[in-house]
Amino acid sequence: MFKEQKVIDIPEPIALFATGCLKNKSFNLLNDYQGNVCVVKAQIHAGGRGKAGGVKVLDKTKNVMQVVDSMMGMQLHTVQTGPEGKKVHNIYIEGGVSFDQEYYLSVLLDRASETISFIASAEGGVDIEEVSEKHPEKIFKMFVNIKTGIIENEAQNFASMLGFSGQIVEQYIKLLDRLYRFASNNDALQIEMNPLVSDGQKFTALDAKISFDDNALYRQKEIRALRDLDEEDPKEVEATKFGLNYVKMNGSIGCMVNGAGLAMATMDIIKYHGSSPANFLDVGGGATLEAVSEAFRIVMADQGVKGILVNIFGGIMRCDIIAQGVVNTLKDTKSLNIPVVMRLVGTNVELGKEIIRKSGLNIHYVPELENASKKIVELAGGK
Numbered sequence: 001m002f003k004e005q006k007v008i009d010i011p012e013p014i015a016l017f018a019t020g021c022l023k024n025k026s027f028n029l030l031n032d033y034q035g036n037v038c039v040v041k042a043q044i045h046a047g048g049r050g051k052a053g054g055v056k057v058l059d060k061t062k063n064v065m066q067v068v069d070s071m072m073g074m075q076l077h078t079v080q081t082g083p084e085g086k087k088v089h090n091i092y093i094e095g096g097v098s099f100d101q102e103y104y105l106s107v108l109l110d111r112a113s114e115t116i117s118f119i120a121s122a123e124g125g126v127d128i129e130e131v132s133e134k135h136p137e138k139i140f141k142m143f144v145n146i147k148t149g150i151i152e153n154e155a156q157n158f159a160s161m162l163g164f165s166g167q168i169v170e171q172y173i174k175l176l177d178r179l180y181r182f183a184s185n186n187d188a189l190q191i192e193m194n195p196l197v198s199d200g201q202k203f204t205a206l207d208a209k210i211s212f213d214d215n216a217l218y219r220q221k222e223i224r225a226l227r228d229l230d231e232e233d234p235k236e237v238e239a240t241k242f243g244l245n246y247v248k249m250n251g252s253i254g255c256m257v258n259g260a261g262l263a264m265a266t267m268d269i270i271k272y273h274g275s276s277p278a279n280f281l282d283v284g285g286g287a288t289l290e291a292v293s294e295a296f297r298i299v300m301a302d303q304g305v306k307g308i309l310v311n312i313f314g315g316i317m318r319c320d321i322i323a324q325g326v327v328n329t330l331k332d333t334k335s336l337n338i339p340v341v342m343r344l345v346g347t348n349v350e351l352g353k354e355i356i357r358k359s360g361l362n363i364h365y366v367p368e369l370e371n372a373s374k375k376i377v378e379l380a381g382g383k
Helices: 003-008 064-071 128-134 152-161 167-185 214-219 234-241 260-272 289-300 319-333 349-359 369-379
Strands: 015-022 025-028 037-042 055-059 091-095 101-110 115-121 140-144 188-198 203-205 208-212 245-248 253-257 279-282 307-314 340-346 363-365
Touching (some): 003 167, 037 064, 064 091, 115 152, 115 167, 152 167, 167 203, 208 214, 234 245, 253 289, 260 279, 260 307, 260 369, 289 307, 307 319, 307 369, 319 340, 319 363, 340 349, 363 369
Parallel strands (some): 253 279, 253 307, 307 340
Antiparallel strands (some): 015 091, 037 055, 037 091, 101 115, 101 188, 115 140, 188 208, 245 279
């Protein structure tokens, strides 16, 4: 589907039609297609499209473009989109492929084992999540030490677990090696092929998705050029411009924290006291006044937020910068009708407290995290 997939060098269906999803270029080869079957796919960053109506297998003689028109712009709801769903901005059509069996194969960076791991199953397709849940014995794993790479006899054992024998084993091991090299050379966090199909002679990737390390995109210019901002939350896109780590969630308590670990602990304690976080937001250790103001503005812009908790443990990040950024934003907005609780500890905390006090704003300063989280949940009506 993308240029980078071809680097893996695995057969894929014939690309027939795309609406701007390949580096903003559209093309239409349907009239030249000699096959009888084609597959229309909604291009969204979420799995589960097949069960949600985002993948249609059609006879070529039927009105394919009518299906494209009906799919374009629809709000697709899958198990991975959340209740709000995702709007379809691009459509991709490929030729049909004959095969004997569907498989699942993924390679991912496993932080727990500090390896690159392969996960596979002989029961790929739209029900792979159900297979994983109800029949975990049908899911197989292989861990690859990054110092040694793939060891052939381990790869052969892995292939035999899936029922492969004869010539197709060699094909499968080559595929594993290509995936491993691609992931390593391109800073991929996960490559998932589902379904990966076989006709007994070769493998074809009927569908695939690749996730890359955001922190490494600076050295992966071709991959970075494929970024589709339509598929990302506008607030998350805006946050990246200021070096902020923001992830939208479905709760009602907005969070602004410095440090990923403290942010996770803050979300946990909000949950413990009976509410749910509306976001993950790490302003980092050296945020500027402008970045702090933007961070608070992003949290405020979430319509589902009923209260905001600012939790800062100042080291490099100064408490007075945080306080001034929040105060400036609130004064600029002049219409915030939700409670704000701030907990500041560390560098320049007294200056931060003085800024809050002199602001005249209804900001609740609570120095202990336990009491601060309890306070914001109560004020927001969460318990």
